[in-house]
Amino acid sequence: MDKKLLMWDETIFKDPDLFELDHVPEYFAHRDSQMQTLMYCVKPALRGTKPINVQCIGPPGTGKTTGVHKLFEEIENVTSKVIPVYINCQSNATRYTVFSQIYKKLFKHSPPSSGVSFHKVNEKITQYLADEEIILVVALDDVNYLFHEGEHDNVFYSLLRAHETNPGARIGVISILSDTGTGFHLDPKVESVFLPEVIKFPRYNTDEILDILDNRVKMGFFPDVVSAGVVEKVVEYADLLGDLRVGIDLLKRSGLNAERQANRTISVEDVNGAYESSKLIHLTYLLKSLKKEEKTLLELISNLEEITAGELYKAFREKTGLAYTRYYETLEKLLVLKLVDTNFTGKGTRGRSRIIKLRYGAEEIQKRLS
Ligand SMILES: Nc1ncnc2c1ncn2[C@@H]1O[C@H](COP(=O)(O)OP(=O)(O)OP(=O)(O)O)[C@@H](O)[C@H]1O
Ligand SMILES: [Mg+2]
Structure with a gap:
């Protein structure tokens, strides 16, 4: 048997999970100032007071979702008095579904599917927060979807004025917007209560992309599978589209290409061959961010x-x-x-x-x- 060829039951991936796009990486670099501001905004909640609201904004693939997941992990590690709720607005684009998600997180089951009004759900949530002295931090990810549905003012208003339903209910909102321009407007009435700290997530530069992908390679593949030249090619493509996701997806696909040919190393041709597909990942997220x-x-x-x-x-x-x-x-x-x-x-x-x-x-x- 040629030692250079991979046996059918062997793999070049040490940890394939690292190349899934929803994986929350251990190594999360070049976002120190954003993480510090996020923590500073949530800190009041750890003392039992209302957190500062946040607006995270930046182009696709710049670590917004990951950063908030990291923050939430941290909160859950230190206290049970602050409960973080992550909501993906693409699948929860109405006030009712957003509040159902919060309800589910607090009570470990969904509200009854019929005959329960939003006000009942809202009341039960705010009552619980006040009684148990729990503070909620709600992240609304891909908040653009609420805009598409015309539900944004409604959702923000209900969250931000929870204390009016029930004094003692405290909720902070982290809104996450995928945007390459500026556009983000709430009703002035809502805006005046939201008053967020704005955290910008700029595109990563070439060196940062290289550093992040290099780490992924070291953690995710066995030694000597990926040469420096191959990493360079992947970085070049990711940089071309300004999207880190393309780099991560390219590593996965070119790795699979190499395995398909029973190769123990990834070649530049494997990367080139994967690019047409990985490029479409960028397209998917880019279109998601459009108005x-x-x-x-x-x-x-x-x-x-x-x-x-x-x-x-x-x-x-x-x-x-x-x-x-x-x-x-x-x-x-x-x-x-x-x-x-x-x-x-x-x-x-x-x-x-x-x-x-x-x-x-x-x-x-x-x-x-x-
Ligand atoms: N600083 C970083 N270090 C390591 N991995 C990162 C970093 N930033 C982003 N990633 C990785 O890049 C991918 C995209 O990141 P993320 O989902 O956080 O982007 P996003 O800003 O939420 O994009 P979108 O606006 O399209 O939702 C993820 O797989 C994540 O693991
Ligand atoms: Mg995201």
């Missing part, structure tokens, strides 16, 4: 191979009723996110016109928009 009108515009572009900027504006206005400035801003955002590309044609009756083109397959985009 409604950005999704609409992208959908319009994806219906056609290419379209001139002028025709596109007409279609956008017809569909949304929005004016030119908003169209222009929205298109610019899609350009910045590298979702679309623009070119000038040689023709056009009144000079050259701008052509808009997709940078991903139309089908891949449409699948993820629906």
